[in-house]
Amino acid sequence: MRDEPVLQGFHLTRSFGDGETRTYALRDVSLGLKKGELALLMGPSGSGKSTLLAVLSGLLEPDSGQVLARVDGDAVDLWKLTPRQREHFRLKHCGFIFQGYNLFPALTAEQQLEIVLRWGEGISGREARERSREMLSLLGLSKKCHLLPAQLSGGEKQRVAIGRALIKNPQFVFADEPTSALDWTHGEQVIELLRIAAHERGATILVVSHDHRIVPFVDTVFHLEDGRLQEAETPVDVPPPGVRFRLEMPP
């Protein structure tokens, strides 16, 4: 089963604007990501990388095409869900790392993680704290739990942001330029951590980056050029007939 893609995009197209000013950010992009795979999405500026990431993660609706996610043995058609269902899907299964650290200046490292568990899943304060500390020590930050973002180095801040993305133990992690603010030593550390998350936790991770030095660390590299995918590791087909699309919703 390891070879079966768990996140697939089919013929994804997305444009912005109308008429003369209409630009195509994605043109008929199809791709598939496997469980435990660390994939890198590269391409020149404006080629549509962020757009593809947003479409695949349920944040931006494509003009046409389909996004299929396989979770707990079910296939979910992401853009057929209602917005609330999609929000719940992201809550259950998705982690995000955006450019910059995006940490609350007033909260300590562990609180940044706790808040996700407590607000997202209503987990008790105590359990949230324990899980946050555990995650931070996995990231080598056990001594920095009580520090504010202002007291952390750039690399440490990005590790906290990674911890926040991983704390829910998500099936999918989406990272847009996670290393852009870091020097290479720390950038390498970040990629290494994401690789461990993919290979040891079985998360499917899509990283958008300009940085060619990352290439040796990843399992797959996708190239986007002017909204078109240049090469994909595995050819992708339309979904096989008989796939059930459903998602267990909370009561």
Added chain:
Amino acid sequence: MSYTLTTLWHDRQRYLPGILAVAFSALLIALQCGLLFGLLSISTIPIDRSEADVWIGPQKVLSVDTGQPISESKLVSRVAGIPGVTHVEPYIQRFSFWEKPGGGTDLCIIVGCRLTDDSIGPSKVLPQELRDRLTEEGSVVVDESELERLDIQHAPALLAQGRFASAKINGRPVRVVGLVKGMRSIAGPYIFCSLFTARSIMKLGPDQTVYVLAKCEDPAMAPRVVEQLKSSPLQQEEPDMSVFTKDEFSHKSRMHWLLKTKGGLALGYAAALGLLVGLVVTSQTLYAATMASMREYAILLALGIPRWRLRWTVVTQAFWIGVFGVLLSIPATYLLGELATHLGVKPLLSAELMAAAALITLGMAMFSGVIALRSLKQIEPVNLLR
């Protein structure tokens, strides 16, 4: 909640304007209303300080200062006949014109009451010695803070020599035989005198009065006595007569001053303006704070944390800004109240008023949080993915 408090403390610089704005609003409301209530309570000193439980006056009585004359003899015996009434006496209070010794006139309020020991009128605000002096016709007592307004600044010096300052009211000569403290009024200085002097000043006949006061065996009986008077044949014979309990009349008089004077309006207006300023500043503070955390909130939204959670956070922040602002306003209000008292206007800062001001401003703070929620509408995680 603890995240909210942590954030407020960490970014106190940012939230301070909001907290100060709330404190300012609460202070303004409490102090304005306190000053207003203080002034209004002055307007009913004669009612509040009398021992009468029931007030009977002409129909068009709007406040204690605007009563028209009625016939005394008809009323007194009839009222005295009501079961439970132990004492009835006439009382005169009306606006008149004080003619300053140096020229010019000013409005004043004649307070003419019985001066005997068993009187139920407001004569007890005067010490025995002054009451004795008032029995002489043409003698009056005024508040020591009104001397300038009455143009008799020399009165204390004269009194010290055993002589009296003189002036005229409605053309009748009067002598200021003594001074009291704390009887300052809003509309015009109170001029305390005997019933006899009051009738003579107002050119009333010996049988005319403005009010008839009644005392009951027990103040709790007052409402029943009022009911009985209203349904008695007396009311049909004298349709011009209206009857109130002391509390009703005091309240009615204060409301009259509150509603009919521009002063009350102006104070209310200033308080409302304070509230508006607080609302704008607080909501702007919250709006800016939310926008400053936009990227953090966007990550949480991307992670599937529902939007209502973030709305709740903003409203909770608003709540705590309100709480801190109100807490700050309490000592400030009492301090400024003290200052005002020293300056001669004593605000009436009751616990109820302070609580009401706190609740209103807290509500305002929460509302400003709700207004600031529009900031969250602009946060879309996808906008941070570029």
